[in-house]
């Protein structure tokens with residue numbers, strides 16, 4: 001609960017994203033999966049080219065033990081549903097209600113109902129709105145799922161927090177399948193939707209999409225879904241169950257939890273609750289990197305192992321790079337994003353041998369977008385997912401240093417470009433201080 005309150009305070013005051021320090025991250029890494037050595041076969045070779053004085057070589061058996069043990073501590077690729085960071089508004093937050101109350105207000109699979117209605121203010125013409133008596137219930141949703149359901153991996157990230165909340169495989173029915181049930185015929189330009197909000201208009205958290213995004217999937221994106229499972233398990237109340245919206249390419253605020261109402265509208269502009277607070281409502285996920293572990297103190301001339309993650313945004317991920325700056329050497333003031341610094345490539349880790357996240361049987365469910373029939377990824381790293389990286393930095397003389405990491409996306413843009421503004425999602429270059437001393 002305290003955590004929830006903290007997040008909400010952060011959000012409502014629109015504070016800058018807090019830098020992610022290794023110590024703060026630790027509590028969230030509740031499920032370190034010991035990744036098998038065999039899996040990182042390729043790493044040695046990549047590492048050796050990254051740092052010329054690195055003791056790495058192309059042979060697995062020669063893999064630097066310092067780096068390997070740092071890699072062994074990296075969080076799992078998928079996050080257990082209960083380990084997601086929670087961003088939920090409401091007094092009380094709906095997932096804290098008693099079981100009895102939840103069943104009274106439709107927050108259980110047995111009691112859930114979803115209405116699809118026309119916007120009274122900007123009506124869309126519908127032949128068959130799904131109002132009160134005709135509202136969809138969970139068993140009907142499951143019937144739709146038998147005909148057509150999808151699963152895709154996606155990282156959930158709050159536009160205002162920056163550090164991903166969790167990585168999941170989300171399962172659901174394409175929203176458009178439901179929209180067609182309402183038989184829209186005309187005057188439909190936007191779809192907005194909201195969830196249970198303690199029956200208090202003031203607490204409503206609403207999001208919206210242009211109808212075109214719902215009816216068709218541009219740029220090979222997965223569809224927008226009515227999501228009922230996460231990592232193979234029924235969606236918990238905390239994650240927005242029984243049903244939440246999940247918008248693959250969007251920041252978290254588009255993925256409304258405890259979904260109750262879908263409104264088909266002829267409104268031509270966005271009307272998301274997140275508009276308040278100066279948020280950029282049309283921003284797809286950005287690519288950026290951050291550290292997971294950096295030693296605070298190192299002995300002179302001893303190599304340091306550094307690990308981290310990258311959020312792979314809409315423009316993909318080509319590289320993760322790191323740069324160590326001696327505090328005594330000031331970078332040039334007109335190079336805001338350190339574009340001319342001597343960045344070195346880190347290693348983007350291969351797919352893990354264990355996915356984590358509490359997947360039943362530990363296997364990727366079949367079929368899942370982006371994975372083949374044997375449960376292996378078709379491409380790596382995966383767009384809209386997470387990737388992990390590691391680097392072995394050469395030993396340094398005594399002094400105070402700043403470690404920075406950044407991504408290069410598939411278009412060649414170096415973080416925080418091409419979209420550096422904070423209100424379209426976090427992409428600022430992280431900086432971590434460390435000291436080299438005896």
Ligand SMILES: Nc1nc2c(c(=O)[nH]1)N[C@H]1C(S)=C(S)[C@@H](COP(=O)(O)O)O[C@H]1N2
Pocket residue numbers: 084085086087088089090156157158159165166194195196205238239240251252253254255256257258
């Ligand atoms: N009904 C409702 N849905 C919501 C929210 C909310 O407060 N109420 N928060 C949104 C925001 S801002 C984010 S970032 C994500 C967080 O999802 P998570 O709590 O599952 O990590 O949920 C979104 N869906």
Ligand SMILES: [Mo]
Pocket residue numbers: 087157158159160252253
């Ligand atoms: Mo958010």
